[in-house]
Amino acid sequence: MSKALKIAGLFLGLLFSSAAFAGDGCYLCGSGSDNNIKQCKYHGSDTQDQRKNCKNSGCKISGTASCSSAANVKVIDPN
Numbered sequence: 001m002s003k004a005l006k007i008a009g010l011f012l013g014l015l016f017s018s019a020a021f022a023g024d025g026c027y028l029c030g031s032g033s034d035n036n037i038k039q040c041k042y043h044g045s046d047t048q049d050q051r052k053n054c055k056n057s058g059c060k061i062s063g064t065a066s067c068s069s070a071a072n073v074k075v076i077d078p079n
Helices: 003-021 048-056
Strands: 025-029 039-042 060-064
Touching: 025 048, 039 048, 048 060
Parallel strands: none
Antiparallel strands: 025 039, 025 060
């Protein structure tokens, strides 16, 4: 196998493994959030734009977590 082909394979492996770590998550919505919202979903990386969308939707962000699938946890998706 040529050196260039090995380097290309390594690059592609790193590219796909990095994509696997980028995922969706949720912001925890603290006390004073609108309409009893508990979590607000974001897509991809935690960015200022993602936070702004959730804040504009009534979430007072108090942290981050994986999204809950429990029936009693209100999760919104402003995106």
